[in-house]
Each structure stands twice: as structure tokens, then as C-alpha cells.
Amino acid sequence: xxxxxxxxxxxxxxxxxxxxxxxxxxxxxxxxxxxxxxxxxxxxxxxxxxxxxxxxxxxxxxxxxxxxxxxxxxxxxxxxxxxxxxxxxxxxxxxxxxxxxxxxxxxxxxxxxxxxxxxxxxxxxxxxxxxxxxxxxxxxxxxxxxxxxxxxxxxxxxxxxxxxxxxxxxxxxxxxxxxxxxxxxxxxxxxxxxxxxxxxxxxxxxxxxxxxxxxxxxxxxxxxxxxxxxxxxxxxxxxxxxxxxxxxxxxxxxxxxxxxxxxxxxxxxxxxxxxxxxxxxxxxxxxxxxxxxxxxxxxxxxxxxxxxxxxxxxxxxxxxxxxxxxxxxx
Amino acid sequence: xxxxxxxxxxxxxxxxxxxxxxxxxxxxxxxxxxxxxxxxxxxxxxxxxxxxxxxxxxxxxxxxxxxxxxxxxxxxxxxxxxxxxxxxxxxxxxxxxxxxxxxxxxxxxxxxxxxxxxxxxxxxxxxxxxxxxxxxxxxxxxxxxxxxxxxxxxxxxxxxxxxxxxxxxxxxxxxxxxxxxxxxxxxxxxxxxxxxxxxxxxxxxxxxxxxxxxxxxxxxxxxxxxxxxxxxxxxxxxxxxxxxxxxxxxxxxxxxxxxxxxxxxxxxxxxxxxxxxxxxxxxxxxxxxxxxxxxxxxxxxxxxxxxxxxxxxxxxxxxxxxxxxxxxxxxxxxxxxxxxxxxxxxxxxxxxxx
Numbered sequence: 001x002x003x004x005x006x007x008x009x010x011x012x013x014x015x016x017x018x019x020x021x022x023x024x025x026x027x028x029x030x031x032x033x034x035x036x037x038x039x040x041x042x043x044x045x046x047x048x049x050x051x052x053x054x055x056x057x058x059x060x061x062x063x064x065x066x067x068x069x070x071x072x073x074x075x076x077x078x079x080x081x082x083x084x085x086x087x088x089x090x091x092x093x094x095x096x097x098x099x100x101x102x103x104x105x106x107x108x109x110x111x112x113x114x115x116x117x118x119x120x121x122x123x124x125x126x127x128x129x130x131x132x133x134x135x136x137x138x139x140x141x142x143x144x145x146x147x148x149x150x151x152x153x154x155x156x157x158x159x160x161x162x163x164x165x166x167x168x169x170x171x172x173x174x175x176x177x178x179x180x181x182x183x184x185x186x187x188x189x190x191x192x193x194x195x196x197x198x199x200x201x202x203x204x205x206x207x208x209x210x211x212x213x214x215x216x217x218x219x220x221x222x223x224x225x226x227x228x229x230x231x232x233x234x235x236x237x238x239x240x241x242x243x244x245x246x247x248x249x250x251x252x253x254x255x256x257x258x259x260x261x262x263x264x265x266x267x268x269x270x271x272x273x274x275x276x277x278x279x280x281x282x283x284x285x286x287x288x289x290x291x292x293x294x295x296x297x298x299x300x301x302x303x304x305x306x307x308x309x310x311x312x313x314x315x316x317x318x319x320x321x322x323x324x325x326x327x328x329x330x
Numbered sequence: 331x332x333x334x335x336x337x338x339x340x341x342x343x344x345x346x347x348x349x350x351x352x353x354x355x356x357x358x359x360x361x362x363x364x365x366x367x368x369x370x371x372x373x374x375x376x377x378x379x380x381x382x383x384x385x386x387x388x389x390x391x392x393x394x395x396x397x398x399x400x401x402x403x404x405x406x407x408x409x410x411x412x413x414x415x416x417x418x419x420x421x422x423x424x425x426x427x428x429x430x431x432x433x434x435x436x437x438x439x440x441x442x443x444x445x446x447x448x449x450x451x452x453x454x455x456x457x458x459x460x461x462x463x464x465x466x467x468x469x470x471x472x473x474x475x476x477x478x479x480x481x482x483x484x485x486x487x488x489x490x491x492x493x494x495x496x497x498x499x500x501x502x503x504x505x506x507x508x509x510x511x512x513x514x515x516x517x518x519x520x521x522x523x524x525x526x527x528x529x530x531x532x533x534x535x536x537x538x539x540x541x542x543x544x545x546x547x548x549x550x551x552x553x554x555x556x557x558x559x560x561x562x563x564x565x566x567x568x569x570x571x572x573x574x575x576x577x578x579x580x581x582x583x584x585x586x587x588x589x590x591x592x593x594x595x596x597x598x599x600x601x602x603x604x605x606x607x608x609x610x611x612x613x614x615x616x617x618x619x620x621x622x623x624x625x626x627x628x629x630x631x632x633x634x635x636x637x638x639x640x641x642x643x644x645x646x647x648x649x650x651x652x653x654x655x656x657x658x659x660x661x662x663x664x665x666x667x668x669x670x671x672x673x674x675x676x677x678x679x680x681x682x683x684x
Binding site: 025051056057059061062063064065066067068069070071072073074075077092093096097101102103104105106107108109110111141142164165166190191192193194195237240242244 | 388390422423431439441446448452456457460479480666669677680681
């Protein structure tokens, strides 16, 4: 077992699947000669050739649709869309084609298509390059969405996505590519859409995903110093959602805090809160709370940008409020 | 082209016309709902192109695809049942008129968002080239689709990587209600393919033999590795865009002019020229033509009796399809859910709680 970066884990996963199955190929802008904007496909074109690691023109809708058509013929395409912001061009291929063809064909065509793309607020990239559009894809039956937060999950979930016969979006995060963690390539993986309890706790449940998970864990550590034990659940998947793990935890702690980087209005947390109150209402000691991104295009200014998405102190404040604790300390 | 091929063309054109008229009837009776885009007038295109295709080729079509599916070999029963939304339909009642799919016959679907057939064909072509197989992908689209971004994106990539795709533009001159001079700066659609270095040809799409010959030439080039080819087939639909559209924006004189060039009438005429009557044959004497014609007559080829029989057979087939569709059961919600879950039936998505 070794410590590697998130992008390296994705690179190893892609390499392993290209080696294991001739039907696997990857395509996207700059994935070949350049090695990928975030280095995820580094070295793979030299190893597998241009038909299996294909540089494309800047034509997101058609090269994503190419993946759909190739998947219909039994290949297992891994389409890289440089960032989720450009996936808006590919919405027709993703929503009208990939998500619909297996169903509209009466189950005749599997869709072993993987879409990799990063989302999230990075550092001062401006409003067009700082979006979190995951809730748009959640509203599309037929698409599955994995959101790995650690190098280990990046490795496991990308491999599982490639092996799945459904279209799976692997939603990465621009600020996680250079995060470090241990990756065991031999360990058996939990199911692709299983949520995991990253830190157990008795006082409240924090549900989070992607880059908000490390933030929530830091907050849990700070709360521990105050005598508060916050359980942290990493969803790992936004569609489907592992409700059983969430419900079990909330029924135990009786309090739930959702931490999401996407915009609060009609975001991921809205779905979580709605479903969990239906299932847990009579066991809750307080209303479910959300700490979310502001309903605002991301400002360029560094301070405003940082204040537009959850920070550690936002999580601490919300947790104390849920427990009726004084806010004094930080 | 030999006689049986000629007869095959004629038979499929008659089947196509009869099928669509039966569908229109079903719609008028309220038995078929939703959008219904009919093909009468354009039969020479689908029949000419698909008779040049091999079983190993792939077909990608639009929302006006009943006839493509029928000529490709999907039984009329299963197409009609899909139009009726029945469980026995080719897409299990989940697709409908605009979404016919048949994995076995490599019919990659009807697509109802204009311009989607390009990237699907691109991916199919990529997969064929990836495996180095001598197969072709036939991509149908209308004149309205060539102003979508996917047209240009996909033609560029198809040419760049020399993918085995035959692009077939069914130019019926209307994008729903807007005539081509009002929607395109360049009305000769084939000229656009030249921008990507794709060999392109404009052919009279009302003439089935010309369509068939052009498709055959183009498919030969595709199969021999020359990269994508492009055909613009000028044609005309006799009806409105869909059953919800009376087509009243089109001048009557224009509709009449194209009806005069009805491809089925033209094909019948072709037979009449090729197979002279008994008096002509008697006048010609015992030459090679006479002998060949005698041979044809002995085989029972196309005289009025044979044609009447052919038409009766076609009517019976379509009537059978209609009855099958009407009598078939509806799919259930459980079946719909099972279809959605089918691709992960072997996968553990989330572990069950102990």
C-alpha cells in the first residue's frame, strides 16, 4: 500500500482497465499527447496507442455522443470532459441519449459508458469555471453519479464505473486532484454507490460528499475538542443514494447536518433533507439543517469566492446550533 | 440489377406506403397517440439505400423511421405494436413511434432530437474502425438537421479519423414548416460535406434505382476504407411534418408537382418499360430480348395479375400487423422498472443492510 495523489489513483485505475479489457478506450480534449489537463491519462497514449487514447477536437456534444454510439456496439468508452462546465454542451448526449437508450430500446442496448469530469469551486477561475452542477444530473433517471473524495475511492470507483453496463458519471473535484492518500489496489472495494461512515459519532450526523468530506472531517475534529462527537458520512454517490446508511445514522444521532458545496436552492441537500425527514421525522430532535454554497454565480474576488461555499466555521456554527450549544469559542 | 432485386424494391416501397397509411388510420381512430411522422413520398430513399446495405451494417435513423425499420427487416407486427405502445413492440412499448430499436438487425434506433444521429453514427463508426471490420454505418438525417452543431462536429471527426460512415441526407425541403431557402444559406446540402473533404453526391431521391446505385457506390467506398461518404437525396413528403401538422404552409401546386413524381408510380413505370406487353414481344420476334422476356414470363413476373397479387400480399401483411398490435397486451410498470434496472442486474449497487 502506498500514498499517492488523487490524479495518480485515477491514472492507475484507467491504466488497469485499459490493460484488462480491449474494449476499453478513453477520449477527450488533450487526453492523449498532452496527458490530460489534470494528468489523469498521463503516459497512456504511448502505452496503448491513439485508437485507445484519443485526442478529440473541442466538440463536447459529439465526442460524448461518440461514446454513446461506441458503447451501443459493445465498447467501454471513458469520456473525459475537461470540466463539468463544458458538459453543458454535452447535455443532449448525456441526458437524451446515454440515459434514455437502454430504456427506450426496451433493454436491448446496455450503455457501458463512463464520463469523467471535475466540478467544484477551485481558486479564482471565475463564474463560468466554478460550477457544481451535480443536482442537474441527479434529476435524470438512467444516469448514475459517483463522487469520490479520496484517492482510494477514485481508484475503486473509476474501475467500477468502467465495468458497469450503465452510464456512470465519475464526478471528480478540481481541488482534490493533488490530495494525497493511501491506495490499496488489491483490497476489495465496497459497492460503487455505498456510503461510508468516515468518522463515527453519537451527537449528530453530518452527510457530505466530494471535497466537503475532508472539510467536514476537520470540523468534526474541532468539535471533538469541544466535547461534541459528529458522525461524518461520505455519500460517495449521488445517484443512487445509499439511504440505508444515512437513515441508520440519523435514527441513532437524532440530528442531521448536510454539508454541500453546490448551491443551496434545489441542490443535493434539498433532496437529502426531504427524503430523510420523510423517513426519520419522528426520531429527529431538530430540523435537518443545510450548510451549502450561496445561490450566487461564483465571484472572482478571492475573499468573496471563499465565502460563497462552506468553510469550516460555517459547519461548526451549524453543528452547535443544531445541538443548542453556545457559539462563543471560534 | 436482376428482376428479383427489382421486385424486392417494388415490394418494399408498396409495404412502406401501406404501413404508413395504416398507421395514419390508426392515429385517426385514436388508437395511436403521440407524435407520428409519416414517410409517404420518400420511400425511394429508404428502400434504395437499405437495399444496398449488408446485414452487418448499422443503421441510425430519425423520428421518421418506421420505413427504415421495416425495410431493414423488422417485422411489421413489431413496428406497429410499438406505435400502439404495446409490450410486443420492438422496443417493448417503452420507445414508441420515434424510438424503434433492434439490436439483432443492427438498427441503432430512431432519435427524436434533431441532429442526434450524427454522434451516434460517429460512435458506431469508431467502434467498427476500432475493430477493423468491413462494416458500414448508415446515418439518416433530414435537411433540417444540417444546421445543428453536431452535424459539423461529427463530420469533422468522421473525416479526421476516416470512419466508415455513409451520411444520408433525406432532403424533403422542409424543417417542419420552414422551407429550405428560409433555413439554410446553402440549399444544396451535399456542398456542406465538401468543407470536411467528404466525397458527396446529390441524387434524385424520387428515383429508386438512382438512389440504390448511388448508395451501392458509396457503400463500396466506405467498406474499402475510403472514409465517410455523403449522399444528398432530394425528396418530398406528401403529408405534413407529423399527424398534428396539416402541412398547409406548402403551396398546393408544389405538393401536386411532387405527387406527379411519386416514386412508386415511377418504379411501376420502370417495370412497364422493362417488361413490354405480349404484343410488343410478338412484334420483336425471337431475339435475345424476346427469349429473356419469355423466361421472365415463365417465372411469373410482373403483369397485372402479378402486381395485383403483390399488392394483396402487402395489404394482408399490414392488416395482420395492425390486428397483432391491437390485440397485444400493454406493458406493466414492473416491466418498465425491470428494463431500467436491467444493466445492473449482475452488479451490487449498494449493500443490503444486515
